[in-house]
Amino acid sequence: MTERKTIEVPAGELSYIDRGHGRPVVFVHGNPSSAEEFVPVMAMLGDGVRCVAPDHVGFGRSSKPPDWDYLPTSHAANLALLLDPLDLHDATVVVGDWGGPIGLSWVLNHPERVGRVVITNTWLWPVDRSLYYQAFSKLMGGPLGRWATRNHNAFARLVVRQAWGRATPLTPELHASFTSVHAEPDERNGMWVFPREITGSSAWLAGLWERRSVLHDIDMHIVWGLRDIAFRADVLDRWTTEFPEAAVDRLADVGHFPALEATDHVVEAIRRQRPS
Numbered sequence: 001m002t003e004r005k006t007i008e009v010p011a012g013e014l015s016y017i018d019r020g021h022g023r024p025v026v027f028v029h030g031n032p033s034s035a036e037e038f039v040p041v042m043a044m045l046g047d048g049v050r051c052v053a054p055d056h057v058g059f060g061r062s063s064k065p066p067d068w069d070y071l072p073t074s075h076a077a078n079l080a081l082l083l084d085p086l087d088l089h090d091a092t093v094v095v096g097d098w099g100g101p102i103g104l105s106w107v108l109n110h111p112e113r114v115g116r117v118v119i120t121n122t123w124l125w126p127v128d129r130s131l132y133y134q135a136f137s138k139l140m141g142g143p144l145g146r147w148a149t150r151n152h153n154a155f156a157r158l159v160v161r162q163a164w165g166r167a168t169p170l171t172p173e174l175h176a177s178f179t180s181v182h183a184e185p186d187e188r189n190g191m192w193v194f195p196r197e198i199t200g201s202s203a204w205l206a207g208l209w210e211r212r213s214v215l216h217d218i219d220m221h222i223v224w225g226l227r228d229i230a231f232r233a234d235v236l237d238r239w240t241t242e243f244p245e246a247a248v249d250r251l252a253d254v255g256h257f258p259a260l261e262a263t264d265h266v267v268e269a270i271r272r273q274r275p276s
Contacts (some may be wrong), residue, residue: 012063030097141196197259
């Protein structure tokens with residue numbers, strides 16, 4: 001059974017799933033997702049592990065205040081408010097999209113509590129010199145993207161479809177898990193702030209990447225969808241160059257959301273025996 005809990009954070013209520021018992025697995029979602037992205041993975045893992053999966057403020061069942069800043073650093077602070085008091089040891093941390101920088105910021109601060117990270121289609125360094133990311137950030141995080149997301153839920157309706165792969169059909173039910181949770185325009189601010197901050201939070205990202213040596217002491221498994229339009233093969237190459245000992249699953253027909261598109265691969269990465 002999926003158990004929902006809440007904690008109070010400065011922006012309101014942060015909702016999270018906390019289910020099962022045993023070795024902990026923490027799931028950190030990105031944009032425009034929620035903890036529901038990882039429910040199929042949790043179901044396959046069963047009750048023999050403890051699964052903790054928050055909804056960022058502005059997403060899922062958490063509060064969606066119209067006047068909060070929605071900066072990645074603020075999301076990271078909320079994640080710490082949730083995870084720091086929990087009795088988590090030898091945790092596996094599963095991240096994707098903006099969940100990468102947000103979740104790995106907690107890992108960098110608490111490496112003694114983490115045994116493994118599972119990386120899915122994300123990054124951890126500044127990309128403000130890339131014309132590709134400059135264009136996307138300016139389009140979806142600028143006035144036009146803000147208008148389209150606020151008035152037409154464009155990020156959840158259109159970008160998810162474009163970033164999805166071919167291995168698993170994007171059924172109406174799956175797509176609704178992204179589109180149905182931001183019913184009102186005032187609830188959609190988080191979805192356009194995230195793309196703006198792809199370049200806007202470059203200094204924060206640079207600070208995280210400067211500390212990447214901490215991750216070399218943690219077992220890493222990368223599960224990568226190669227049909228992702230957001231994080232392409234060059235991003236995967238940077239991960240594997242920096243962390244050559246990481247196990248890597250390259251999934252040819254999977255897009256931006258491996259936890260939904262290739263659930264079994266993510267489960268296998270979590271369950272994989274650590275190298276001796």
